[in-house]
Amino acid sequence: MHNITQLLGKENMDRCICNIFCISRFALLLYRRKLVCFMIALIGLLTASCSTISARLTYDFEVDSLDERLLYEPRTEDTVGKISTHLDEYIEQIETAQFSKFKDSSNIKIHFFNDKTRYLRFSGGRPSTFGSATTNGASISLARIRERLTENLCQTKACPETVNGVLLHELSHVHMRQYVGSWRYGSDIPSWFHEGLATFVSGGAGAGLVSEADAKKSILSGSHLVPVNTGSIFKRPATVGDFSWGTFHFYRQSAMFVEYLLNTNPTGFRNVLSDLRAGRKFRTVWKTNYDAKLADLWANFTLSL
Numbered sequence: 001m002h003n004i005t006q007l008l009g010k011e012n013m014d015r016c017i018c019n020i021f022c023i024s025r026f027a028l029l030l031y032r033r034k035l036v037c038f039m040i041a042l043i044g045l046l047t048a049s050c051s052t053i054s055a056r057l058t059y060d061f062e063v064d065s066l067d068e069r070l071l072y073e074p075r076t077e078d079t080v081g082k083i084s085t086h087l088d089e090y091i092e093q094i095e096t097a098q099f100s101k102f103k104d105s106s107n108i109k110i111h112f113f114n115d116k117t118r119y120l121r122f123s124g125g126r127p128s129t130f131g132s133a134t135t136n137g138a139s140i141s142l143a144r145i146r147e148r149l150t151e152n153l154c155q156t157k158a159c160p161e162t163v164n165g166v167l168l169h170e171l172s173h174v175h176m177r178q179y180v181g182s183w184r185y186g187s188d189i190p191s192w193f194h195e196g197l198a199t200f201v202s203g204g205a206g207a208g209l210v211s212e213a214d215a216k217k218s219i220l221s222g223s224h225l226v227p228v229n230t231g232s233i234f235k236r237p238a239t240v241g242d243f244s245w246g247t248f249h250f251y252r253q254s255a256m257f258v259e260y261l262l263n264t265n266p267t268g269f270r271n272v273l274s275d276l277r278a279g280r281k282f283r284t285v286w287k288t289n290y291d292a293k294l295a296d297l298w299a300n301f302t303l304s305l
Protein backbone atom coordinates (compact mmCIF):
# COMPACT_ATOMS: atom_id res chain seq x y z
CA MET A 1 0.00 0.00 0.00
CA HIS A 2 1.20 3.51 -0.83
CA ASN A 3 0.09 6.52 1.13
CA ILE A 4 -0.64 9.80 -0.67
CA THR A 5 2.77 11.27 0.20
CA GLN A 6 4.50 8.29 -1.40
CA LEU A 7 2.35 8.58 -4.49
CA LEU A 8 2.76 12.30 -4.99
CA GLY A 9 6.20 12.78 -3.49
CA LYS A 10 7.07 15.15 -0.61
CA GLU A 11 7.46 18.22 -2.81
CA ASN A 12 4.04 17.74 -4.35
CA MET A 13 2.44 17.12 -0.97
CA ASP A 14 4.07 20.28 0.27
CA ARG A 15 2.68 22.25 -2.64
CA CYS A 16 -0.66 20.55 -2.18
CA ILE A 17 -0.76 21.70 1.46
CA CYS A 18 0.12 25.24 0.33
CA ASN A 19 -2.78 25.24 -2.07
CA ILE A 20 -5.12 23.91 0.58
CA PHE A 21 -3.98 26.84 2.74
CA CYS A 22 -4.82 29.22 -0.08
CA ILE A 23 -8.17 27.60 -0.68
CA SER A 24 -9.03 27.75 3.01
CA ARG A 25 -7.95 31.36 3.23
CA PHE A 26 -10.01 32.35 0.21
CA ALA A 27 -12.93 30.36 1.54
CA LEU A 28 -12.87 32.33 4.79
CA LEU A 29 -12.39 35.64 3.03
CA LEU A 30 -15.35 34.97 0.79
CA TYR A 31 -17.53 33.37 3.42
CA ARG A 32 -19.72 36.43 3.89
CA ARG A 33 -20.05 37.11 0.19
CA LYS A 34 -22.17 35.46 -2.44
CA LEU A 35 -22.00 31.70 -2.55
CA VAL A 36 -21.54 31.84 -6.32
CA CYS A 37 -18.37 33.90 -5.92
CA PHE A 38 -17.12 31.43 -3.35
CA MET A 39 -17.76 28.46 -5.61
CA ILE A 40 -16.08 30.11 -8.58
CA ALA A 41 -13.03 30.98 -6.50
CA LEU A 42 -12.91 27.51 -5.00
CA ILE A 43 -13.16 25.81 -8.39
CA GLY A 44 -10.47 28.15 -9.76
CA LEU A 45 -8.11 27.38 -6.92
CA LEU A 46 -8.74 23.66 -7.12
CA THR A 47 -8.01 23.83 -10.84
CA ALA A 48 -4.79 25.75 -10.15
CA SER A 49 -3.86 23.20 -7.51
CA CYS A 50 -4.43 20.31 -9.93
CA SER A 51 -2.44 22.18 -12.57
CA THR A 52 0.49 22.56 -10.17
CA ILE A 53 0.46 18.92 -9.10
CA SER A 54 0.11 17.80 -12.70
CA ALA A 55 3.09 19.97 -13.70
CA ARG A 56 5.18 18.58 -10.86
CA LEU A 57 4.39 15.02 -11.88
CA THR A 58 4.90 15.44 -15.61
CA TYR A 59 7.51 18.13 -16.34
CA ASP A 60 10.91 16.86 -17.41
CA PHE A 61 14.17 18.62 -16.61
CA GLU A 62 17.80 18.25 -17.49
CA VAL A 63 19.99 17.44 -14.50
CA ASP A 64 23.20 19.40 -14.10
CA SER A 65 26.21 17.14 -14.58
CA LEU A 66 28.19 18.74 -11.74
CA ASP A 67 25.42 19.15 -9.17
CA GLU A 68 22.33 17.01 -9.46
CA ARG A 69 20.42 19.32 -7.14
CA LEU A 70 20.13 21.71 -10.09
CA LEU A 71 17.45 20.90 -12.66
CA TYR A 72 16.79 23.03 -15.67
CA GLU A 73 14.86 23.57 -18.85
CA PRO A 74 16.48 23.72 -22.30
CA ARG A 75 18.21 27.02 -23.12
CA THR A 76 19.08 27.73 -19.51
CA GLU A 77 22.31 25.71 -19.54
CA ASP A 78 24.60 28.73 -19.56
CA THR A 79 22.99 30.29 -16.52
CA VAL A 80 22.86 27.04 -14.56
CA GLY A 81 26.45 26.27 -15.58
CA LYS A 82 27.61 29.42 -13.78
CA ILE A 83 25.92 28.25 -10.59
CA SER A 84 26.70 24.55 -10.58
CA THR A 85 30.08 24.84 -8.87
CA HIS A 86 28.84 27.45 -6.39
CA LEU A 87 25.64 26.05 -4.90
CA ASP A 88 27.43 24.85 -1.76
CA GLU A 89 28.83 28.38 -1.30
CA TYR A 90 25.33 29.84 -1.46
CA ILE A 91 24.10 27.23 0.99
CA GLU A 92 26.93 28.05 3.40
CA GLN A 93 26.21 31.76 3.02
CA ILE A 94 22.63 31.19 4.19
CA GLU A 95 23.75 28.88 6.99
CA THR A 96 26.15 31.52 8.27
CA ALA A 97 23.58 34.32 8.03
CA GLN A 98 20.83 32.27 9.70
CA PHE A 99 23.14 30.67 12.29
CA SER A 100 22.36 27.07 11.48
CA LYS A 101 22.99 24.33 8.96
CA PHE A 102 20.16 23.42 6.63
CA LYS A 103 18.23 20.51 8.03
CA ASP A 104 18.96 18.71 4.77
CA SER A 105 20.96 20.40 2.03
CA SER A 106 21.75 17.24 0.07
CA ASN A 107 18.22 16.71 -1.20
CA ILE A 108 17.41 20.30 -2.10
CA LYS A 109 16.19 20.65 -5.68
CA ILE A 110 16.46 23.94 -7.54
CA HIS A 111 14.39 24.11 -10.73
CA PHE A 112 15.25 26.74 -13.35
CA PHE A 113 12.59 27.82 -15.84
CA ASN A 114 12.95 29.50 -19.17
CA ASP A 115 9.21 29.89 -19.56
CA LYS A 116 7.01 31.93 -17.23
CA THR A 117 3.90 29.84 -17.77
CA ARG A 118 5.68 26.62 -16.96
CA TYR A 119 7.21 28.29 -13.88
CA LEU A 120 3.75 29.41 -12.73
CA ARG A 121 2.21 26.00 -13.26
CA PHE A 122 5.04 24.21 -11.49
CA SER A 123 5.51 26.57 -8.54
CA GLY A 124 1.95 27.75 -8.06
CA GLY A 125 3.45 31.19 -7.42
CA ARG A 126 2.30 34.59 -8.61
CA PRO A 127 3.20 35.83 -12.11
CA SER A 128 5.22 38.73 -10.75
CA THR A 129 7.50 36.57 -8.62
CA PHE A 130 11.10 35.83 -9.50
CA GLY A 131 11.21 32.61 -7.51
CA SER A 132 9.40 30.56 -4.93
CA ALA A 133 10.32 28.05 -2.26
CA THR A 134 9.04 24.90 -0.60
CA THR A 135 10.47 22.88 2.28
CA ASN A 136 12.97 21.22 0.06
CA GLY A 137 13.53 23.29 -2.99
CA ALA A 138 13.10 26.41 -5.02
CA SER A 139 11.82 27.36 -8.44
CA ILE A 140 13.59 30.17 -10.24
CA SER A 141 11.91 32.02 -13.11
CA LEU A 142 14.78 33.03 -15.37
CA ALA A 143 12.28 34.55 -17.80
CA ARG A 144 10.93 36.87 -15.11
CA ILE A 145 14.44 37.75 -13.95
CA ARG A 146 15.48 38.59 -17.52
CA GLU A 147 12.37 40.72 -17.88
CA ARG A 148 13.24 42.55 -14.68
CA LEU A 149 16.89 43.16 -15.55
CA THR A 150 16.01 44.61 -18.95
CA GLU A 151 13.64 47.21 -17.46
CA ASN A 152 14.85 50.75 -18.01
CA LEU A 153 15.38 51.25 -14.28
CA CYS A 154 17.72 48.29 -14.10
CA GLN A 155 19.72 49.57 -17.07
CA THR A 156 20.86 52.64 -15.17
CA LYS A 157 21.28 51.07 -11.71
CA ALA A 158 22.16 47.55 -10.61
CA CYS A 159 18.94 45.81 -9.57
CA PRO A 160 19.42 43.12 -6.91
CA GLU A 161 16.98 40.68 -8.53
CA THR A 162 19.75 38.78 -10.26
CA VAL A 163 19.82 34.99 -10.53
CA ASN A 164 22.25 34.78 -7.61
CA GLY A 165 20.22 37.23 -5.54
CA VAL A 166 16.92 35.45 -6.15
CA LEU A 167 18.52 32.07 -5.46
CA LEU A 168 19.89 33.26 -2.10
CA HIS A 169 16.52 34.81 -1.24
CA GLU A 170 14.69 31.55 -1.93
CA LEU A 171 17.30 29.46 -0.11
CA SER A 172 16.64 31.59 2.97
CA HIS A 173 12.97 30.58 2.79
CA VAL A 174 13.88 26.92 2.22
CA HIS A 175 16.17 26.99 5.27
CA MET A 176 13.41 28.29 7.56
CA ARG A 177 10.77 26.09 6.02
CA GLN A 178 12.80 22.91 6.47
CA TYR A 179 12.73 23.46 10.22
CA VAL A 180 9.28 24.86 10.85
CA GLY A 181 7.32 23.03 8.14
CA SER A 182 4.74 24.43 5.76
CA TRP A 183 1.98 24.89 8.30
CA ARG A 184 3.94 26.93 10.83
CA TYR A 185 5.79 28.75 8.05
CA GLY A 186 2.50 30.25 6.92
CA SER A 187 0.37 30.28 10.05
CA ASP A 188 2.80 31.26 12.79
CA ILE A 189 5.53 33.41 11.26
CA PRO A 190 4.46 36.65 9.53
CA SER A 191 5.49 37.43 5.98
CA TRP A 192 7.36 40.58 6.98
CA PHE A 193 9.80 38.41 8.96
CA HIS A 194 10.23 35.82 6.20
CA GLU A 195 10.70 38.43 3.50
CA GLY A 196 12.77 40.74 5.67
CA LEU A 197 15.17 37.93 6.53
CA ALA A 198 15.39 36.63 2.95
CA THR A 199 15.86 40.11 1.50
CA PHE A 200 18.49 41.00 4.09
CA VAL A 201 20.57 37.82 3.73
CA SER A 202 20.39 37.96 -0.07
CA GLY A 203 21.75 41.48 -0.26
CA GLY A 204 18.43 43.09 -1.11
CA ALA A 205 16.91 40.73 -3.66
CA GLY A 206 13.19 41.51 -3.61
CA ALA A 207 13.52 45.13 -2.54
CA GLY A 208 14.34 46.37 -6.03
CA LEU A 209 15.75 49.88 -6.20
CA VAL A 210 13.85 51.10 -3.15
CA SER A 211 16.66 52.59 -1.09
CA GLU A 212 16.81 52.74 2.69
CA ALA A 213 16.24 56.49 2.37
CA ASP A 214 13.08 55.84 0.31
CA ALA A 215 11.85 53.32 2.87
CA LYS A 216 12.63 55.65 5.78
CA LYS A 217 10.63 58.43 4.15
CA SER A 218 7.76 56.04 3.54
CA ILE A 219 7.77 54.72 7.12
CA LEU A 220 7.91 58.18 8.66
CA SER A 221 5.03 59.31 6.46
CA GLY A 222 2.90 56.49 7.88
CA SER A 223 2.98 54.20 4.86
CA HIS A 224 4.60 51.17 6.33
CA LEU A 225 4.22 47.52 7.22
CA VAL A 226 2.56 46.65 10.51
CA PRO A 227 4.76 44.27 12.50
CA VAL A 228 2.10 41.66 13.18
CA ASN A 229 3.28 38.82 15.36
CA THR A 230 1.58 35.92 13.66
CA GLY A 231 1.19 34.38 10.23
CA SER A 232 -1.73 35.04 7.96
CA ILE A 233 -3.12 31.88 6.41
CA PHE A 234 -6.62 32.27 7.78
CA LYS A 235 -6.83 36.00 8.23
CA ARG A 236 -5.44 38.97 6.45
CA PRO A 237 -3.17 40.91 8.79
CA ALA A 238 -4.28 44.40 9.66
CA THR A 239 -1.53 46.12 7.79
CA VAL A 240 -1.04 48.77 5.18
CA GLY A 241 1.83 46.61 4.05
CA ASP A 242 -0.51 44.46 2.04
CA PHE A 243 1.61 45.07 -1.05
CA SER A 244 -0.89 47.54 -2.57
CA TRP A 245 1.61 50.33 -1.87
CA GLY A 246 4.50 48.45 -3.33
CA THR A 247 6.04 45.04 -2.91
CA PHE A 248 9.55 46.42 -3.19
CA HIS A 249 8.82 48.91 -0.39
CA PHE A 250 7.42 46.13 1.80
CA TYR A 251 10.53 44.02 1.27
CA ARG A 252 12.93 46.91 1.90
CA GLN A 253 11.15 47.99 5.09
CA SER A 254 11.00 44.38 6.29
CA ALA A 255 14.71 43.89 5.61
CA MET A 256 15.58 47.10 7.46
CA PHE A 257 13.56 46.04 10.50
CA VAL A 258 15.15 42.59 10.52
CA GLU A 259 18.61 44.15 10.24
CA TYR A 260 17.75 46.50 13.11
CA LEU A 261 16.65 43.55 15.26
CA LEU A 262 19.93 41.77 14.48
CA ASN A 263 22.15 44.77 15.13
CA THR A 264 20.51 45.87 18.37
CA ASN A 265 20.71 42.43 19.93
CA PRO A 266 22.77 39.92 17.91
CA THR A 267 22.53 37.21 20.55
CA GLY A 268 18.80 37.78 20.94
CA PHE A 269 18.28 37.55 17.18
CA ARG A 270 20.29 34.36 16.96
CA ASN A 271 18.21 32.91 19.79
CA VAL A 272 14.97 34.02 18.12
CA LEU A 273 15.90 32.00 15.04
CA SER A 274 16.94 29.09 17.22
CA ASP A 275 13.67 29.21 19.15
CA LEU A 276 11.62 29.32 15.95
CA ARG A 277 13.49 26.32 14.59
CA ALA A 278 12.81 24.54 17.89
CA GLY A 279 9.07 25.08 17.46
CA ARG A 280 8.40 28.04 19.74
CA LYS A 281 5.63 30.45 18.76
CA PHE A 282 6.73 33.58 16.93
CA ARG A 283 4.71 35.83 19.22
CA THR A 284 6.50 34.49 22.31
CA VAL A 285 10.14 34.68 21.26
CA TRP A 286 10.53 38.47 21.52
CA LYS A 287 9.74 38.73 25.21
CA THR A 288 12.08 35.83 25.90
CA ASN A 289 15.03 37.11 23.91
CA TYR A 290 14.56 40.90 23.76
CA ASP A 291 12.54 41.41 26.93
CA ALA A 292 10.20 43.53 24.84
CA LYS A 293 7.03 43.34 22.81
CA LEU A 294 7.39 43.33 19.06
CA ALA A 295 5.32 46.51 18.81
CA ASP A 296 7.79 48.25 21.14
CA LEU A 297 10.73 47.01 19.08
CA TRP A 298 9.08 48.45 15.96
CA ALA A 299 8.52 51.74 17.78
CA ASN A 300 12.19 51.86 18.75
CA PHE A 301 13.14 51.05 15.17
CA THR A 302 11.12 53.94 13.79
CA LEU A 303 12.64 56.27 16.39
CA SER A 304 16.10 55.21 15.18
CA LEU A 305 15.39 56.28 11.60
Ligand SMILES: [Zn+2]
Pocket residue numbers: 169173194195198206
Ligand atom coordinates in the same frame (compact mmCIF):
# COMPACT_ATOMS: atom_id res chain seq x y z
ZN1 LIG B 1 10.50 35.78 -0.49
